Amino acid sequence: MRDDEFIPFDSGAGLDSTGVDSTGLDRREFLKLLGGGIFICFSVGGAFPLQEGRRRRGYPEDFNAYLRIGEDGRISCFTGKIEMGQGIFTSLAQMLAEELDISLDRVDMVMGDTLLCPWDGGTFGSRSTKYFGPPLRQAAAEARAVLIQLAAEHLGVPERDLMVENATVKMKTAPNKEVTYAQLAKGKVIERHLESKPTIKHYSTHTVSGRPADRTDGSPKVTGDAKFAGDIRLPGMLYARILRPPAHGAGLKSADTSEAEKIKDIRIFRDGDMIAVLHPHPDAAEEALSLIPAQFEPSPSKLDNTTIFQHLKESASEGNVVTETGSLDEGKRLAVETFEGAYFNHYVAHAPSETHTAVARIEQDQATVWASTQSPFRAQGEVAQVLGLPLEKVRVITPFVGCGFGGKNQGIQIVEAARLAKMSGRPVQVAWTRKEEFFYDTFRPAAVIEIRSGLDRSNRIVFWDYHNYFAGDRSSQPFYAIPHQRVLSMGGWGGRGGGSPHPFGVGAWRGPGSNTNVFAMESHIDVMAAQAGMDPLEFRLLNLTDQRMQRVLKAAADKFGRTFAKAPSGKGYGIACTDYLGTYVATMAEVEVDRQTGRVRAERIVCAQDTGEVINPEGVRMQIEGCLTMGLGYCLTEEIRFKNGRVLDENFDSYEIPRFSWLPRLETVLVDNPEMAPQGCGEPAITAMGAVIANAVFDAAGIRMRVLPMTPRRIMEALST
């Protein structure tokens, strides 16, 4: 219950407890399939201790990913991770290229194909570079050592006399005596396991890793060649549209398909509660669906945006202790000033550019699915289950994915496409409409945080009592030096259906848990700083003993170049910092509050981040900028409106996401820390956005916003009280 670090594999699918290998191929078949070359097998060790070890037959237990040196001298990396914009297509290739002494443009990434790639738990949690990167590097170093071994045999010289340069092994003393990777790999299928592990390169010698690299997936994305799941075209393919209930929990009573049946070439399928129309044209399928009048039971849910927070509190469990140090009673005794605050955030949608999409084809007893998913292997399990096929008869291929943010871990549309392909005997595409996307999204949960705290005479925080209702645990533990503290969790972020207090699915949303927790914690810190009469930077530095956090805060402050004062100063400066799974973030913002309209405008945001060793500085900056920009949405406008099981926001007309005109001046600082292993960077910077903007609003206008998003209406209400 406590650990919300992993996506819960609650369906059981995708996690194979039978021990059957997910590809079903034995090792020899696998090598044959991929053609000649040299394979190096490597392990991701303890990164997924729960999942590893109960999978796979035909592969050695600990093997998780493979790289190949092809006969053309190009390197292929096979990984079950997927690319959804976060840039690992580039950064993982950089790590590989670095260790193998090969240029980046000669590395090919093969991602998220359950046939070609070894099992992977899914792409989420800013984990790819952090957990997959190190073993990838190690494997590449091993590959290089194998190539040197082979070259030594080929050239008839000892290994110690050889060096590698640009994919060529050369004699140190006679550089014209050389052999290329391509020549070494020619006509060979070789597996080698090294007796001793070679060491990876020291960062100070890097020439590819650690240097800014342009996106290697850029070219196909600017020409329109990049394929997403919805771009797959198969002979005889039909497009499906599915009858949906108007509200969550509303069961189908009756439907009349007689008018829809009159449409030429339409095929209509009914299976349990699912009614689907299939047509060679997606728009004709849409038209057919609109001709089906249907009656539904009312939804049992009686909740809406105004009652949800009360409902969540009433649904709370007794609570688990996430962390506890010292004694709250003792802390309260030491406090000369105490504080109490509650913080709220509403449901937030992922709103990916590409809606959930899948194409399924079943030939004889072999199913192939192209899916927009963050979890291809989980999807493989779900499809096998619904089709009654063994796992090895299902191949999931993941083309480029158009945004994920945690929303594409579930694959309802994948299962729908598979079911319909089976029923129709034809390849079927299911591409959700925007309305379906908003209806079936696993929203970031609405949540409530209550904090009680106290300061002693010297403005040090002496106690911290934190009650978390349904945000999730991540980032709920304070990183300030507080002698007496307790963090209670009264319900986590996951869940759908029974036992969940939410009227619809909720789940991981870019930095799950943390967005809410950092908003609450860092807002509350500001409340105390203001009451103590200190500027918010000074107050934080006083209460921090973590030198890494102090350093990141100072780096941000240097770039920000403004002087904080006791809030509200009228200047509109805000500050927030966090430790997100090992990545440190400090963000500073300058905002304007329009007292006539209630609109908040971010003028400038500075973000300093210490993410350990940086693989691609350009990629990290892109992720930070994306976090700051996207994060403005949940700060200012993004809130799913709902009533009695209905989702009232159905498209971008009412659900407002950030656009060009919102753009503040963005500045990023990468705090140098190459001695630390690479940490994640896809999520950390978004998690401080709620607090930095709320704190800046307080500094600008003297209003403490405790509800996200800070809509014009809420700002006007706060200004009028």
Add this chain to the structure above:
Amino acid sequence: MEKTFRFRLNGKPIQVSSPPERKLLWVLRTDLNLTGTKHSCGEGFCAACTVLIDGEAVLSCQYPMENVGGRDIMTIEGLGKNGQLHPIQEAFLQHNALQCGYCTPGMILGAYGLLMKNPQPSREQIVEAMEGHLCRCGSYDRIIKAIQTAAHSMRPIS
């Protein structure tokens, strides 16, 4: 009721049979297999489906086939010439002005439409012209820079 429509598509004359009320987006994506034009919101709120019609950026998810007759339509597939990227595409690469890449074809064609009308737009004019284009990954700042770079490199040499 199907009708025949003749128009130019990516520089070549073409003839398509379609009900007149059908939207251009679906004809491009399904009948003509030009999948670079993306479906995202389906109701004209995001501009991912942008194509050029007679040099002007248009939302193809809202554009009925009955209006295409005689027009000159360009999709992302028609932008590069002879295997060479267009300066706008080059600029998007130079600035890494994309992440997931799903909105990118629409962004590039939106930028093209802008630069046809206003070859040297100010930052404010870029923001105003591109305001209808949504990028969930948050690449807006880089896209603005890419459009500025493209405007510069497309400047006629005088």
